[in-house]
Amino acid sequence: MIEFHLDSHSGVAAYLQLVQQVKQALRLGRLQVGDQLPTVREAVAQITINPNTVLKAYRELEREGLVESRPGQGTFVQRTLAGTSLSSHAPLRRSLVRWLHSASEAGLDNESVLALFMSTFQDTQNEHEETA
Amino acid sequence: MSTALETTKLSKRYGRTWALQDCTLSLPAGRVAALIGPNGAGKTTLLHLAVGLLEPTAGEVQAFGLSPLRQPGEALPRLGFVAQDTPLYKGFTVAELLTLGRKLNPGFDDALARARMQKLGIPLNRRAGKLSGGQQAQVALVLALAKRPDLLLLDEPLSSLDPLARREFLRTLMDAVAESGLTVLLSSHIIGDLERVCDYLVILSASQVQLAGDMQEIQRTHKRLIGPRQDEAALASVHTVIEASHTDRQTTLLVRTNGPLFAPSWEVQEVSMEDMVLAYLSQQAGDRVQAPPSAREQDGREVFQ
């Protein structure tokens, strides 16, 4: 069974951290279809957290179709993310490596590379939100 | 959704000093609420009023629609209380304290209490005075939980506990919330321990409520804005400026947004709970944060649902 942990200082909302941990476990194959997620009480025993937060995370996962909650029984994995593992995106990876080489040849240091990437990423996100 | 605790202009005065002034709160049931404020802000006064230990000078307090002072027979069984420094009868053994709970509370779940004590490793035949501070706090908590209250109030339960004891105390509390859905209001003067555990926040300072509302909503609407040195009046006409600081080149603002934020010349950052609470607490007494006219509620109360 998956074990949760919480990083109080990451700035990421608690329920999102739980969602991300479940998704990561799915990606890496640690969670299979049909596995049961920890009950709210079990999760609370693992990390001292508000039970509503756990419920919220599970609702989000259910909304994305990844899990299914069965009343009286628990919350079970319905769909896996293994198909979207990182290894199946080799072409994307290769073009990213090429871009990083170009950036380094252009004289950008690591922080500038990250800043360029983040600001472009955020701008693209904003565009998506506006057109969505 | 019902209201677990409702106060209306609740005030308490000792002689010439106001311990609590015009406190108006509406705590929804099922929440785990943090009552944050510095020492002397009125947290203990508010909790004691809520549980019928004090009589208000003005205003009203009701738990689930019942007045703890005027209807103690109906209200007290639904309220659980753990006072500051968790007082217990030090000469009683743990088992005798459970007997006390059983004799004085209808619906006292003795089996549950014993099961919890066993899980926590607290021996039943040990005198309460001989237990460690953390164990005494757990005993007081279990006593209050075994009553099966609908609303549990705790006065600075973590202040005198070491970090491990604090975590264990909160774990017992969260387990009880997960099991029974009870509403919790606990006070503290540090926000750190409570962030992961609370989903509702009340900030009390200088005997007045500075802020009250859903934790996530509060986090969503509070932002830090950094920009070139300028006057904040333009922003302040729409949003509430909690804190402003200026250097010769730069202005930093902490704002509570009322509606969408359109501030292209500013860098927008998230604010940690701790910084936000500190900003509210560093207000001078009597100098309450003033929201712009458009955003104020009818009775001057800022609330987030």
Added chain:
Amino acid sequence: MTWVVWRQHRAEGLMLLVVLAVLGVFLLITGLEMANSFQQFRQNHCLGLNSKGSLCDELGMAWNNHYGFLRGAPLLGALPLLLGALVGAPLVTREVEQRTHLLIWTQSITRMRWLTVKLALVLGAGLLASGALLALLSWWNSPSVQIFGDPFGARVYDTSGPVWVATALLALALGMFAGALTRRTVAAIFLTIVLFLAIRAPVEVLWRPNFQTPLTVTYAIDQQNPSALSNQDWIVSQGFIDAQGNRSTNLRGSCTRDETSTRCLQANGVQANYISYQPGDRFWTFQWIETGIYVGFSVLALGASVWLVRRLN
């Protein structure tokens, strides 16, 4: 709630029982001895104020020597005060000083119920204990009273009738009041003692001699003792009456050695002696009057205690 009060005050309860037991044994042993000695008095017809014969005098002296501890018996009067100060006062103060009132007033029991059960149990226990002791004390006192009389003396009066129980009640009530007022154990004990003495002393010294108007008997200057009085009566005051009927307890002048007392007194204008007294058959009336006074104060103190606890912040 009854169990809680018992468990909370278990130590004091046991201590009270121990004190009662020790006292009881002492009273029993000495009382039986005195009862035996008393038989000798009775058989030799030595009872009464005007008992005659050197044998009676000898028996009297032997008694005083043997039972000299009786002179310390007025200390028994301190017992009710100790009860009030050490049991009554901490009733509220201990709860508040240790902050356990924050625990027990937030259980499902109301504050008034907490108080009434505590009051009832502690007062009940106090009344039972003092009542049991009273029975024993009355029996213990009776031989010496029959021999020497003086039932209105402190030793006998305070310990032979309902006044004994009433003083225990008064001390407990004052203790609870002091505790509810000061909320600190040491201050409450102090205040209990002060209040107790402030009520008892005036009642005993000023009021008791005048519960009913004393009777007066006058007799001639040269007579020694008026035969009207017995050792069961209480002499409240005595002195001289002059020709106009004024009373005084002192002489205006003084007597020289050669003058006989009769002539000296006449020279000072004294016409007769007088004795003001309370007859012995008023003993029980006085007991009940005084009991009523203490019960009245107790009710006031208890009422004030209840009001104070209600308002406790």
